Amino acid sequence: MTTSEVPIRRRTPGLSWYDLVLEDQHPVPEDLRSPRIYPPSSVEIPNERYTSREWHVLEREHLWRKVWQMACREEHLPEVGSYVLYDIAGDSYIVVRTRDGIRCYVNACLHRGRALKDFDGRCSEFRCPFHGFTWRLDGTLRYTPAPYEFPTVDSDRAAWNLPEAKVGVWGGFVFINPDSTAEPLEDFLGEMPQQFARWDFEHRYVQAHVEKLLRCNWKVAQEAFDEGLHVGGTHPQSAPYVGDANGAVDVYGNVARQISPSGTPIEDLPEDPGEVEILRRMLDVREGEDLPIPFSQRTTARDSMADAARERWRSVLGDDIDRASDGELVDHWNYAVFPNFHPWGAFNRIVYRFRPNGDLHDECIFEVMFLTPYRGEQPPTAAVRRLGFDDRWSEATELQTLGLVMEQDSFNMERVQQGLQTTRRPCITTSTFQESMIRWRHDLLTEWVEKRAGRSS
Numbered sequence: 525m526t527t528s529e530v531p532i533r534r535r536t537p538g539l540s541w542y543d544l545v546l547e548d549q550h551p552v553p554e555d556l557r558s559p560r561i562y563p564p565s566s567v568e569i570p571n572e573r574y575t576s577r578e579w580h581v582l583e584r585e586h587l588w589r590k591v592w593q594m595a596c597r598e599e600h601l602p603e604v605g606s607y608v609l610y611d612i613a614g615d616s617y618i619v620v621r622t623r624d625g626i627r628c629y630v631n632a633c634l635h636r637g638r639a640l641k642d643f644d645g646r647c648s649e650f651r652c653p654f655h656g657f658t659w660r661l662d663g664t665l666r667y668t669p670a671p672y673e674f675p676t677v678d679s680d681r682a683a684w685n686l687p688e689a690k691v692g693v694w695g696g697f698v699f700i701n702p703d704s705t706a707e708p709l710e711d712f713l714g715e716m717p718q719q720f721a722r723w724d725f726e727h728r729y730v731q732a733h734v735e736k737l738l739r740c741n742w743k744v745a746q747e748a749f750d751e752g753l754h755v756g757g758t759h760p761q762s763a764p765y766v767g768d769a770n771g772a773v774d775v776y777g778n779v780a781r782q783i784s785p786s787g788t789p790i791e792d793l794p795e796d797p798g799e800v801e802i803l804r805r806m807l808d809v810r811e812g813e814d815l816p817i818p819f820s821q822r823t824t825a826r827d828s829m830a831d832a833a834r835e836r837w838r839s840v841l842g843d844d845i846d847r848a849s850d851g852e853l854v855d856h857w858n859y860a861v862f863p864n865f866h867p868w869g870a871f872n873r874i875v876y877r878f879r880p881n882g883d884l885h886d887e888c889i890f891e892v893m894f895l896t897p898y899r900g901e902q903p904p905t906a907a908v909r910r911l912g913f914d915d916r917w918s919e920a921t922e923l924q925t926l927g928l929v930m931e932q933d934s935f936n937m938e939r940v941q942q943g944l945q946t947t948r949r950p951c952i953t954t955s956t957f958q959e960s961m962i963r964w965r966h967d968l969l970t971e972w973v974e975k976r977a978g979r980s981s
């Protein structure tokens with residue numbers, strides 16, 4: 525990647541998120557609002573990272589076979605023997621609950637290679653459908669047909685254990701890492717769990733789960749959610765109430781976050797909409813209709829939305845919600861765990877994951893989950909709704925108003941891929957500050973993929 529030599533001007537002349545939250549009735553606590561700015565810089569990222577098969581093959585070897593990655597939620601493995609398949613860049617893994625905790629095996633028979641499992645499910649052992657080689661849930665070999673035909677099995681049974689990937693759990697998410705020498709998940713996540721402790725991700729359940737196929741590289745899809753600068757262009761309905769150039773971006777090692785403020789317009793809106801109009805737009809209230817929540821002239825749209833959100837959550841979380849600041853109730857806390865996982869913080873409920881579709885570099889699977897807080901008995905886990913390339917997000921009514929936003933974001937993605945494949949410019953350019961999350965991830969990709977492959981761009 526190439527870094528710009530042009531001098532960098534100061535960030536937005538408007539009120540940035542870091543200062544905006546200080547003016548709230550219930551300000552965001554200091555440890556959650558302290559800036560951890562990635563040194564501002566405008567960089568050029570080579571298009572080949574999105575368009576080349578060769579780069580994808582390097583990612584498969586140096587990234588996907590080495591890095592911690594979110595495979596599923598613990599609730600997807602409710603009982604001993606429950607398992608899910610986790611497919612990534614042509615590889616397939618079985619994540620299974622055993623009597624000794626959650627384990628992960630490479631989904632391939634050690635006889636002649638058939639995938640051991642084709643679908644998620646529950647089993648008491650792994651029996652290959654081809655010739656019947658069978659492994660126990662702990663990965664040890666239990667049965668071979670015609671054992672005298674396989675003299676090497678008995679001479680070294682340990683060599684016939686199913687190869688394993690490492691497993692780690694955080695916040696109810698199950699992570700795997702195919703690299704047996706990898707650092708523990710806790711070290712990889714660094715200080716992130718501390719920030720999320722306030723939001724109690726263990727007591728959340730998958731209320732909605734939608735995955736969509738897209739004709740673009742997984743990073744093209746992901747980067748559509750890495751910044752707020754596209755609000756005016758892509759989501760014009762939100763321009764009066766979601767900030768763009770005044771968002772926060774902070775980096776904590778392998779984790780970064782981008783926060784778009786709510787109840788404040790984008791910078792280039794021709795005129796100030798005023799607080800009542802901002803509130804109307806946020807609530808999608810038409811001309812002549814009454815506001816469904818109280819608004820006093822002494823407060824702001826942001827205050828009113830925060831108060832209303834607090835009361836809404838009170839029915840689930842009780843008076844614990846009084847500890848939440850206004851920013852946690854109304855802003856867009858988009859956290860990203862390198863390389864492909866976005867568990868939004870605070871009370872947003874949103875989780876994204878981006879993966880290559882099979883082993884293809886120019887197609888991806890984009891998943892959206894609603895991870896909703898609960899108290900008492902855990903509500904049932906939503907089944908995955910699968911949308912094909914040409915299905916519309918609006919079919920997933922469980923995503924409510926987010927479906928329209930996803931439609932708008934997805935509209936750009938395949939066009940970006942096409943543009944990157946046809947452009948004569950060999951690179952894309954990032955903005956200095958607001959697109960820091962994109963730059964952060966590509967800097968890590970340089971470390972993980974490019975340097976380990978002994979390559980430079």
Ligand code: FES
Binds near residue numbers: 635636637653654655
């Ligand atoms: S390939 Fe699995 S038993 Fe033969």
Ligand SMILES: [Fe+2]
Binds near residue numbers: 748749754929
């Ligand atoms: Fe968007």
